[in-house]
Amino acid sequence: MIERVRGLASSAIFARVAGPEGAGRRDRIHGTPGPRRFSPADPIWRVHADPSMFVGGIRALLLQSLHPLAMAGVDQHSGFRGDPWGRLQRTSGFIAETTFATTAHADRAIVAVRRIHERVTGETEDGLAYAASDPHLLRWVHVAEIDSFLRAHDRYGARPLTPPERDVYVAQTAVTARLLGARDVPQSVAELDEVIAAYRPELRTTPAARAAARFLLVHPPVPLAVRAPYGLLAAAAVGLLPRWARLPLRLPWLPLTEATAVRAGGVAVTRAIGWAMTPPSRS
Known part of the structure; x- marks a missing residue:
């Protein structure tokens, strides 16, 4: 009975995150022989295979939205409100390809994304031009994402990284960022912190950023049956945001609650996802 519940939960989670083509993509990513940039012993593999990525992903979207040019590109081109699960599946597929797949498959995925970026251009409501291929914007999206994944793994990961491993993780994720343009x-945690601090003068709230936060946190695109566990993931993600990022998005800062109830809820839901996604042991 327990294994049947595990199987049903695993299938439901995988279907949402990976989409209808997920099984075939998974087999190709993990089953294709050939050289790979990273191995199961690498920090990037450990972080990107951990359920804490669910928390990190929500935090990354909230943090990324504070750059008005990056947010304008997402708001005007990604269709995340009309097809949020499709965007999640494309993003998770790209991370899986560039982390676990052969080098050839990873490079193919990177080329495909670069071609998409070349078509994403426009203007903000203030008349500022943006392009998704802009190296400066690409770096912001990268550092906000990697900082979020790393902090979520530090707090909720099954096997947190040591300080040297955290630096290796930042350096390994930089490979894909450079190939994207x-x-x-940054190549270390210290450099990552410095780069994020350097972007702060450019960050501010916009109607699109606040709307995205409401969409992710108040009106999430999830069935009623999973609203409660999603709420725990979302609360854990907000709890990892720095104070300076919360006021622009009109998000609360509740240090006592976040240190107790929110943290306990985040641990519970990420452990539950990890249990559901772990194949049963065989004698």
């Missing part, structure tokens, strides 16, 4: 990508 970002420049001056």
